Amino acid sequence: MNEIGLIGLAVMGQNLALNIARKGYSVSVFNRTPEKAQEFMQNKVKDEQIKPYYDIKSFVESLKRPRKIILMVKAGKPVDDVIQELLPYLDKGDLIIDGGNSYFKDTSRRIKELEEKGILYLGMGVSGGEAGALHGPSLMPGGTQDAYEMVKDVLLKIAAQTEAGPCCTYVGNDSAGHFVKMVHNGIEYAIMQAIAEVYxxxxxxxxxxxxxxxxxxxxxxxxxxxxxxxxxxxxxxxxxxxxxxxxxxxxxxxxxxxxxxxxxxxxxxxxxxxxxxxxxxxxxxxxxxxxxxxxxxxxxxxxxxxxxxxxxxxxxxxxxxxxxxxxxxxxxxxxxxxxxxxxxxxxxxxxxxxxxxxxxxxxxxxxxxxxxxxxxxxxxxxxxxxxxxxxxxxxxxxxxxxxxxxxxxxxxxxxxxxxxxxxxxxxxxxIEENLPANLIQAQRDFFGAHTYRRIDKEGIFHTEWEAE
Ligand SMILES: NC(=O)c1ccc[n+]([C@@H]2O[C@H](COP(=O)([O-])OP(=O)(O)OC[C@H]3O[C@@H](n4cnc5c(N)ncnc54)[C@H](OP(=O)(O)O)[C@@H]3O)[C@@H](O)[C@H]2O)c1
CATH class of the missing domain: 1.10.1040.10 (N-(1-d-carboxylethyl)-l-norvaline Dehydrogenase; domain 2)
Structure with missing residues (x-):
């Protein structure tokens, strides 16, 4: 029986599976297109304890209970599809970890839906691209603390290590992990663009x-x-x-x-x-x-x-x-x-x-x-x-x-x-004390009677601008 399951063998999934196995864990892998799993086994896997499965049932059955399954599939509908495929074979107390770039509201929904079925769920941001996934990514897991505790040891081991400790922490409740990863990407966009402008x-x-x-x-x-x-x-x-x-x-x-x-x-x-x-x-x-x-x-x-x-x-x-x-x-x-x-x-x-x-x-x-x-x-x-x-x-x-x-x-x-x-x-x-938003407020009040507040007295005011 293997300790960790991983679904989705594109670039991120392959490298994460290798990383986990190289830290001493046995890993079951599954990919929708079986040829990709075969190719991965032939070309990338050497001595690592990684075993491929070609149907979901035997993949799930190959895992120690409570099962811990990481999804590294395309964000959006594919995550829901894979969850639906897994559900018939899962038991209460099993854990799904979505390591993709899922939208945080989807993650909140999935946590609730699965909680009703007794399945635990973590939405985990993974950053670092291909090299990070293999050598140590930054991991941003969010969900319940109980779910995090189930995989804390493995996550701390596979994450990047710095003098400030492993780059993984329990980020927070619900979809906190995917939220933080989303903003991480927003900041990433801004820094990339700033460098490009300087260039x-x-x-x-x-x-x-x-x-x-x-x-x-x-x-x-x-x-x-x-x-x-x-x-x-x-x-x-x-x-x-x-x-x-x-x-x-x-x-x-x-x-x-x-x-x-x-x-x-x-x-x-x-x-x-x-x-x-x-x-x-x-x-x-x-x-x-x-x-x-x-x-x-x-x-x-x-x-x-x-x-x-x-x-x-x-x-x-x-x-x-x-x-x-x-x-x-x-x-x-x-x-x-x-x-x-x-x-x-x-x-x-x-x-x-x-x-x-x-x-x-x-x-x-x-x-x-x-x-x-x-x-x-x-x-x-x-x-x-x-x-x-x-x-x-x-x-x-x-x-x-x-x-x-x-x-x-x-x-x-x-x-x-x-x-x-x-x-x-x-x-x-x-750093500006007085922005021209006073004029915006006046304009809004002029055409839409939206009212405004004044700096010289308390209250909400409206003016009949043209009548006066
Ligand atoms: N690439 C990066 O640098 C990076 C960095 C951080 C996070 N991420 C996130 O990590 C996740 C994986 O990224 P990726 O670049 O490795 O791959 P990807 O191109 O986002 O996704 C491809 C994987 O998803 C599977 N898939 C797609 N639709 C499916 C469905 N309906 N049912 C089952 N499986 C399905 C594919 O299976 P098939 O082989 O059968 O098509 C393949 O394994 C994504 O959420 C991505 O946004 C990526």
């Missing part, structure tokens, strides 16, 4: 080659910007296409795809009423990129008059580094604010400091700056908006001239910098 300034304003940009990114990666995304970006810059000998990045079509987690983060933030402009604009930037044909046509129809200015290369590079740090901080800050609000609204009971700790290794947004963010949160556990900290304010104020300069420079060169702009505007909004 655009380096290549179009400073006219640097990918190799030169790679050198700059590599240097940044040795400093405050040290992170997985910076590291892969410098490696991408230096990579030459085997076929043509050209820099591969120059040959890649500029249409950024998305699977939906970034969009869900924005939709959810809007529902919760928490501002996440950097995360939202990163989604918009991907949407804009998809209108390639229109962009090509429109670019031909306008004349761009470029400024004749002296380029201070060293200054621009330093300001770009600061602007990127500013934007990365703003993106994390917005994402953490959403998580803390959701924790209250959905009663997840999430410990933000723990979330930051488990993002330190294995995952796509692992970064040196996480230690700084943890310091800020430690100062005040209730500090849901990181900007409230003195440390955060001085960090951002130190860099504000750089991001102002870079966003203006980009505009002079007709370059969009949606995430850099929105990070700056987010901060400017948050």
């Amino acid at each position: 655009d300034v380096l290549r179009k304003v400073l006219k640097l080659s990918p190799e030169e940009i790679g050198e700059i990114f590599e240097k940044w990666n040795n400093g405050e910007l040290n992170s997985f995304l910076m590291e892969i970006s410098y490696k991408i810059m230096k990579y030459k296409d085997k076929e043509t000998g050209k820099y591969l990045v120059d040959l890649i079509l500029d249409e950024a795809e998305q699977k939906g987690t970034g969009k869900w983060t924005s939709q959810t933030s809007l529902d919760l009423g928490i501002p996440t402009p950097s995360l939202n604009l990163a989604v918009e930037a991907r949407s804009l990129s998809f209108f390639k044909e229109e962009r090509v046509q429109l670019a031909k129809r306008v004349t761009k008059i470029y400024p004749e200015i002296d380029i201070d290369k060293e200054k621009i590079i330093k300001d770009l580094e600061n602007a990127l740090l500013f934007s990365v901080f703003a993106s994390f800050s917005q994402g953490l604010w959403v998580i803390s609000e959701a924790s209250k609204v959905f009663e997840y009971n999430i410990d933000l400091s723990e979330v930051l700790r488990i993002w330190k290794g294995g995952c796509i947004i692992r970064a040196k700056i996480l230690d700084f963010l943890r310091d800020i949160i430690k100062e005040n556990k209730e500090n849901v908006n990181l900007l409230n900290s003195e440390k955060a304010l001085s960090f951002l104020m130190d860099k504000i001239d750089s991001i102002k300069y870079i966003t203006n420079l980009a505009k002079d060169f007709y370059l969009p910098t949606l995430v850099l702009n929105s990070s700056l505007d987010y901060f400017l909004s948050m």
